[in-house]
Amino acid sequence: EPIHHELKIAYEPLTSMIRAQDKISIETTDVHCDSYSFYLHAGMKVEEKETSIGWVFSVENSVPGNPHVQKILIQKKPGENCQENIFFKLSYSGLLLQQTDSKVLGGFVFSSADYFYPVQINPKGRVTFKMEVSLPEPWESLSQGKREKVQLAKGRRVVRWDSKLPSEDIFLIGNHFHVYKEMYREIALYAFLLQGEPNLANKYIQTAKYYIDFYSQLLGSYPYSKFALVENPEQIGFGMPSFTLMGSRIIRFPFILHSSFPHE
Numbered sequence: 001e002p003i004h005h006e007l008k009i010a011y012e013p014l015t016s017m018i019r020a021q022d023k024i025s026i027e028t029t030d031v032h033c034d035s036y037s038f039y040l041h042a043g044m045k046v047e048e049k050e051t052s053i054g055w056v057f058s059v060e061n062s063v064p065g066n067p068h069v070q071k072i073l074i075q076k077k078p079g080e081n082c083q084e085n086i087f088f089k090l091s092y093s094g095l096l097l098q099q100t101d102s103k104v105l106g107g108f109v110f111s112s113a114d115y116f117y118p119v120q121i122n123p124k125g126r127v128t129f130k131m132e133v134s135l136p137e138p139w140e141s142l143s144q145g146k147r148e149k150v151q152l153a154k155g156r157r158v159v160r161w162d163s164k165l166p167s168e169d170i171f172l173i174g175n176h177f178h179v180y181k182e183m184y185r186e187i188a189l190y191a192f193l194l195q196g197e198p199n200l201a202n203k204y205i206q207t208a209k210y211y212i213d214f215y216s217q218l219l220g221s222y223p224y225s226k227f228a229l230v231e232n233p234e235q236i237g238f239g240m241p242s243f244t245l246m247g248s249r250i251i252r253f254p255f256i257l258h259s260s261f262p263h264e
Contacts, residue, residue, distance in 0.1 A: 001027040002126035002166040007117060010134040010156075011096070013108060013174060018044075018096040022117060023089045033082035038118035039069040041096060046072075048091040054080035057088055069115050090118070106194075106233060107175030109245070117170055126166035133172065134158045140177040142192055143170065144241045146225040165223060167241050173230060184209050190228035194248065203257060204229045211262045229261070239264040 006023040026036060040046070042061070049057045051074060060071040074088055096116055098108045112119045120127075132149070133141040134156050145163030152158075163170075177192040180201035189208050191201035208229070212222050228243035235247030237260050244264035250256055 002128045003120055005117060005127055005129040005131070005170065007129060007131040007170075008134075009116075009131065009172070011108075011172075011174065012136070013139060016095050016097050017093070018116065019091075019093040020044075020117070021089070021091045023087060024118060025085065025087045027085055028082055033076065035073060035075040037074075037121040038072040039063070039066075039115050039121060040072055040092065040118050041094065041115040042068050042070050043094040043096070044070070044092040045094055046070075046090055046092045049089065051088040052083060052086040054083065055086060055088065057090075071121075072118055108173065109232070110172040112169045116172060126168060127170060128164055128166055129170055130160060130162050131170065131172070132158060132160045133174075135174055138176050139174050140179055140192065142173040142177070142228065142230055142243065144224075144243070147188065147190075163241070165241065169240075171240055173245070175231075175233075177231075180205065184212070185222075187212065187222060187224070188226040190226060190243075192228055192230040194231050194233070200252070201229075204251070204261065207257045207261060214262075237264055 004025040008021045010019045046059055051057045054077050056075050056077060058073045060073065063069050063071050096114065110116045131143055135141055137152065137155055137157055139157065141159050143161040144167055145161045147159060148162055149158065149160040175194060177194065178196045180191040180198065182189050182205050189205045191204050193201055208227050212227065216222055224242040226242050229251065230243050230245045231248055231251060232245050233248055235249055236245065237247065237250060238245045246260065246264065250260065
């Protein structure tokens, strides 16, 4: 079964400081229930930790061959029975620097490669998650899943992302987005643009409707609660679960609507 994360993240784009809490729930199996290992960014200071009864939480600050991470180990105490479900919680903070040039261009793109959350050391591992993200205005966040609980308070925007379908990764993207939304067949269609361009947003949202219907006839019903076009200052094209990240110049070429966009 996928491991479930319940994350609360406050990120400061100007200083690169992150403060986070995570509750990780694991459905154990008879085959393997003695220990679980995770990697976390080496710059994160683990400040609080809590585990299920009968389990021990430890942190190894030095990982041979990988100086950029620290290892979190959850181990069952000797003689304890294997519980059907276990959890552990931790709070941590530190500097989380963008690894590419996109931060210089005004935004950030984080994934498991940045270890901003505890990443299970298991190539077959999958995750589901809820992630509450707090950013200073006018910053907007984006991730997989359903966009919930948008609220403004004390100069900060708080958004929760609920991803119920298993994924290989958790993404966290932020920029000064203008957000456009339209519902279609109970799917939320979005355009996250770096400028206020309702006409461009509408073109992509209407085209998304067409291709959701087109591919659903070929492959089966669209499985996610949303699909979002997300503008990125770098000229790239990536397809993630429930959104695509595409370059600023790329999305303004008219032919992209019926070539790269449906491909992603």
